Amino acid sequence: MNKLDTIRAQHPLVICYTNDVVKNFTANGLLSLGASPAMSQAPEEAKDMLTPANALLINIGTLTKDREDDILKIAKIANAVGTPIVFDPVAVGASQYRKEFCKTFLQEVNVSVIKGNASEVLALIDNEATMKGTDSDQDLDAVSIAKKAHEELNCAIVITGKIDVVIQDNQIYKLFNGSPLLAQVTGAGCLLGAIVASFMDDNLKVDIESLIQAVAFYNIAAENAEQLTSDKGPGSFMIALLDSLSQVSEADYLHHCKKQEVE
Template sequence: MSEAPEEAEEFYKVAQALLINIGTLTAQNEQDIIAIAQTANEAGLPIVFDPVAVGASTYRKQFCKLLLKSAKVSVIKGNASEILALIDDTATMKGTDSDANLDAVAIAKKAYAIYKTAIVITGKEDVIVQDNKAIVLANGSPLLARVTGAGCLLGGVIAGFLFRETEPDIEALIEAVSVFNIAAEVAAENENCGGPGTFSPLLLDTLYHLNETTYQQRIRIQEVE
């Protein structure tokens, strides 16, 4: 959770990845974020970049473009509207409901071609593009959209699955997203889940307890052209 470039080098000796989430972006921390990202590059650490609400303001979009020019990230993760905003200067944020009308696979492929890095687009179905492959994952729960910060948590899970690999295999990304979404399914089905308030802690517990058998039984995956 550090934003101090002064301690980045020491943290990177024990860290396995860096997650950059711009949910609380300010003029005071933007240069620190870039400096931390560049230090991660020097240390050989993978970076997961979550361009939260990038289409909401010109300021956010300009910063994201600057960061992506200033440092090499390993994964860009966002919803379809956010990733579209990174590849289309005319795109604006219209809320997650508008994502249903967007072609997430096409957006992910174009972003991959532009930024030469893995793309993860979240939504009712999730899309991963890496190694010139496009994967659609169909696990998850509608309750994820009712919990603020669920997408941010997924960013942390993805970072945890990279294991210091700056060029992650698509299999690692598939596992990260699927583990998270399958855990969400199991948590939502729990008899003690009464809504978003009880879902959140159940999701954390299910992530902790999820096993290989449940994962293999539930994963829904499709490779697309």
Template sequence: MDASIIKKVRRAQPLIHHLTNQVVMNFTANGLLAFGGSPIMAKAKEEAEDIGKIVDGVLINIGTVMPQDVQSMILAGKTANERDIPVVFDPVGVKASSFRNEVAKEILQVVRPTIIKGNASELAYLANIPWESKGVDSVGTGDVEEVAIKIAQIYETTVVLTGETDVICTGEELIHNMLGHELLTRMTGAGCLLGSIITACLTTNDPTELQAKTAVSFYGLAAQYAATRQNVTGPGTFIPQFIDALSMEVEALRGGNYA
């Protein structure tokens, strides 16, 4: 983790265009604001290009995608590519329906993601590797490194594969993150917010693999810190403590009592 990347984000307060899961918009916006970025939620195709011209990064998340959203996602992604600003693509539940699968394929044919982020079953599906899932969740087991490497090769991008151990693959290097907490799996939108934090970190002038590692490890560290606060008794009390932790300095989080 490079704490200077987080400091750069907080100084710049990058504006991140979210074309994301409607279920988690409020949580994502609050989480990014706490971290130090600035969210804008805009899905109308009529404004996708205009918004794309003023933002610092774009997050495309197909968690609750509707047919009318697809063109907006493509326009926003292509505008970001033209401006050479970061794009994060999150194929939420891509395996759950043929519609989601077709949407992901359509987007990936014309938009070049800086990072593709997803759980093992989502990315395994995109890589044509068998993997068990339940709805939008990954419940199977297998070689996560193989999946990450294959996605990085197919799409010529950096991959963030989330799970008990997160795997970041640049195509040439594998980075592992074991920071995190089980409570992240018991709340809606943990992965969606992570995509937003990653997008914000990608706006600095640092190597992509270091930006991704910093985002993922800081996120996990914040979760560990929040989970150990005295008044946290479960997912409901964890969430506000987690939002608070996302606003803290790395040094303060590392000083937490994780007993």
């Protein structure tokens, strides 16, 4: 049974501490895929929620001073009960405030996967790196950034972009599926972080194949959605993406996944 079939059979619980803009879309995307989302943000219930969960997503898209302590408390409880964390440092290079929080977070919390675009991941390992809002610099060398981040931060790295890059245990792959319409849907990247969390096996170290499948299944669903809405626009694409996530299959993965190992 491939990982997607397992998700659809077992409906893994994914706790999402994510940003206000994308909560509904993220929850619907996980449900469409077959996972079970819970958008829990209260440290008071974190132990009860996280103990049976497969993974915790931490997404800092709408970070505020009031939320900093809650994020750190919830993440530390996840560490204590052994629930793996997927960390999405949204727009970390856009402000010194975000950089300082992410630096503190990664010093105090053990994460299993960091998912972000090239500019975001670079900002985690280079204090001089900057970015404009959530936009990524398309001229960056994502492979080199992934390798350095994997070494320095000691976790799996997923870098998204026109070509996605995934690294774990010094194995690194380029992935070539996807749709340009994803960039026109608010929360499309944030949803991918939650989907990566759904592919975790309730252990702290995810394998490279699970990461590849998470990214590829999502992007193949996006390709299918684009085909269905090629004469429409991003609103129709967004709905079609949710439908496609419920319909994407192992056959789609086997026939359409485009990946290349980097030596």
